[in-house]
Amino acid sequence: MNDTTMSEQSPSTRNGLSEWRRIATQRDWPAFADLLVEEVEYRNPASIEPIRGREATVAVFAAVFSVMEDFEYHREYNRDGGVALEFTAKVGDDPVVGIDLIDFNEDGKITDFAVMMRPAPTVLTLASEALKRLPPA
Amino acid sequence: MNDTTMSEQSPSTRNGLSEWRRIATQRDWPAFADLLVEEVEYRNPASIEPIRGREATVAVFAAVFSVMEDFEYHREYNRDGGVALEFTAKVGDDPVVGIDLIDFNEDGKITDFAVMMRPAPTVLTLASEALKRLPPA
Numbered sequence: 001m002n003d004t005t006m007s008e009q010s011p012s013t014r015n016g017l018s019e020w021r022r023i024a025t026q027r028d029w030p031a032f033a034d035l036l037v038e039e040v041e042y043r044n045p046a047s048i049e050p051i052r053g054r055e056a057t058v059a060v061f062a063a064v065f066s067v068m069e070d071f072e073y074h075r076e077y078n079r080d081g082g083v084a085l086e087f088t089a090k091v092g093d094d095p096v097v098g099i100d101l102i103d104f105n106e107d108g109k110i111t112d113f114a115v116m117m118r119p120a121p122t123v124l125t126l127a128s129e130a131l132k133r134l135p136p137a
Numbered sequence: 138m139n140d141t142t143m144s145e146q147s148p149s150t151r152n153g154l155s156e157w158r159r160i161a162t163q164r165d166w167p168a169f170a171d172l173l174v175e176e177v178e179y180r181n182p183a184s185i186e187p188i189r190g191r192e193a194t195v196a197v198f199a200a201v202f203s204v205m206e207d208f209e210y211h212r213e214y215n216r217d218g219g220v221a222l223e224f225t226a227k228v229g230d231d232p233v234v235g236i237d238l239i240d241f242n243e244d245g246k247i248t249d250f251a252v253m254m255r256p257a258p259t260v261l262t263l264a265s266e267a268l269k270r271l272p273p274a
Contacts, residue, residue: 043234043255044255045253045255045256045257046255046256046257046258047255047256048231048232048233048234048255048256048259075216075219075238076216077214077215077216077219077220077221077238078214078215078216079212079213079214079215082212082214083214084214084221084236086238094185095185096185097180097185097251097253098253099221099236099238099253101212101214101223101236114234114255115255116182116234116235116236116253116254116255117253117255117257118180118181118182118183118184118185118251118252118253118254119182119183119184119185120182120183120254120257120258120260120261120264121183121257121261122185123257123260124257124258127257
């Protein structure tokens, strides 16, 4: 171990992460459902209450990704069973910077997905635009 | 390396991080100035433009921490030369959850400090309250 702090990711976490990166790139929302546990919690940047469940989470992601443009991941931070991924995107002409905190279970499925983003005013614009594109409940 | 993804932190990063955790706990703002490079960039959750320089960054942190209550760190994510720290706090009665992305140079000094926080409406309340507590420019 030498004189360093180490974070390890299990093969199942790495596989889950790799599949999520593919899904985000290809906007493959049907496959996203398969990557989520049924009782997944999605913590969105605009409200404190999580969105619960696979179906609602997939619907919100599809709506949010239809609003954001030029979405791109940058730095990756690791911990055991989880990852923090930094991203940039645009909402209209406005740049946003964010972080995805993703927890994986021992099968490589996502149990919790939290998104934080700055700046706050653009987050509110994004949430409002995404809401318009959600299918009626 | 076996079949895992590893992130290493150098001793200087670990020392810098340990000092930042002490400063955050003790609100030791004079020591915070010593931990920042002179041209540090602080990326706050309310606006896209960074705040530049040691003095301005320390002043904003002191103001923000005077508004937040029950500040507490939780999970830590690592990468080479940097860390992502999850936190919770309260702004009045409203809970916030955030992440600090901190970059350290080879001397263990902070070169870049980005904060993202949810939910966005409470971020705007926090920014507005902190602004009132900043010393006049």
